[in-house]
C-alpha cells in the first residue's frame with residue numbers, strides 16, 4: 001500500500017498525541033478536544049486528570065533515546081496521529097521534535113537547535129547581546145575560581161544561574177558577595193544541578209515586576225498570547241526559594257497594548273530574526289520571561305514551549321480553535337490565525353505537596369475535586385497525580401493541581417480559586433493565597 005505522504009487537508013479530523021504529564025498538557029488537551037477537527041486524543045504518559053480528556057498511553061518522551069523514539073513513532077503510525085504536541089522542555093532540547101518529524105505528521109514544538117534558546121542560557125545571552133535584545137548584563141563562567149573572584153569584586157547584587165535546564169530552580173538570587181559565592185559553590189562545586197550547572201551565567205540583579213509573554217511562532221509570523229504574571233517563589237509575599245511556578249493570573253494589567261508592542265518589537269521579533277539568520281526555523285511557542293524595570297522591559301530568560309502554569313489560564317480564556325492554530329504554526333501560515341480571549345480574568349493557584357520545592361512524599365489520597373468544580377467557572381488541571389492500586393486519585397509530584405477560576409475582576413478570581421482550593425484535600429497540601437495580590 002502506498003504511504004500517505006501529504007499532511008492532512010485542512011478539514012480532515014486529526015488524531016492528537018500530547019507528550020508530557022503536567023498541568024500544561026492536561027490544559028492543552030482539554031482545549032484541543034474542543035476543536036471540531038479533533039478526533040482521538042492520547043497522552044503519553046499523561047496523568048490522573050488527562051484520562052478524563054483522552055487515553056493515557058505508556059509512552060516516555062524522556063529520555064530521548066532510540067527505544068523511546070521508536071515506540072512513539074510506531075504508536076503514531078499505528079494510530080494515524082496527525083499532530084504530536086511536545087509539552088516539556090527537556091525532550092525538545094534533546095531533539096525529540098527533530099526525531100519525530102515524518103510525512104503526514106505535524107510536530108508542534110521547536111527543533112533542538114531552536115530549543116537551545118531555553119536549554120542553554122549562555123547561548124541565549126549571546127544571542128540577546130548580538131541582537132540588542134534588552135537583558136541584564138551578564139558573564140558566563142566555566143571556571144569556578146574565575147567566577148568566584150568576579151562575584152567577590154562586584155559591588156551590586158547578582159543572580160547566579162545554572163546554564164542548563166534545572167526545572168525552574170537553577171536561578172539563585174543573591175544579595176551579598178558571600179551569598180553569590182555560596183550559589184556558585186552549589187552549581188559548580190557541589191553540582192546540585194548536575195552537569196547543567198557546571199557552566200554558570202552571573203548577571204546583574206534587576207528590580208521590577210515579572211511578566212510572561214508567550215507567542216506562537218511559525219518560523220516567520222508571531223501570534224502573541226495574552227500576558228500573564230507567574231509567581232515563582234514558594235512563599236506568600238514572594239519569599240522563599242524558586243519553584244516551577246506556584247500560580248498565575250491572566251491577563252495582567254502590567255502590560256498594556258503599547259508595552260506589548262514594545263516587547264514584540266524589541267524582544268520577540270529580534271529573537272526569531274536572529275535564529276533565522278543562523279538558518280534556524282523557530283516553530284512553536286516562544287516565551288519571554290521579562291522584568292519590567294525602571295529602564296524598560298528586560299528579558300530574564302527565553303523558554304521554547306508553553307509555560308506551566310501560564311498555559312492553564314490561557315486555555316481557559318482562549319476562544320477559537322487551538323488545533324487549527326497549532327497546525328497553522330507547523331505549516332507556516334499563522335498570519336491567518338484567529339484566536340481571541342474571554343475578557344474575564346483567570347487566576348490559577350497551584351496546590352503543592354508538603355515539602356515542595358524540597359523533598360516531598362507522594363501517594364497521598366486527593367479528595368474534594370468534584371466539589372471544587374461544581375462552579376462552572378472553575379477548572380482543576382492535574383499535574384502530579386495518578387491512580388493507586390485501589391483506583392484512588394493520589395499525588396505523584398511536587399506541583400499536584402492547578403486550580404483555575406474565571407471572574408470579572410482579579411480579586412474575585414483569586415477569591416474563587418482560593419475557595420475552590422480550600423475544598424480539595426490531601427495530606428501536606430499547601431498553596432499560596434496571594435496569587436495576583438501584587439497588582440491589586
Ligand code: AMP
Pocket residue numbers: 136159161168170171172173203204205206207210232242289300301
Ligand atoms: P530564570 O530561570 O532565568 O527565569 O530565573 C528564575 C527567576 O529568578 C525569575 O523568574 C526571577 O524571579 C529571578 N531572576 C532571574 N534573573 C533575574 C535577574 N537578573 N534579576 C532579578 N531576578 C532574577
Ligand code: GLY
Pocket residue numbers: 168230244245303306307308309310
Ligand atoms: N511558569 C514558568 C515556566 O513554565 O517556566
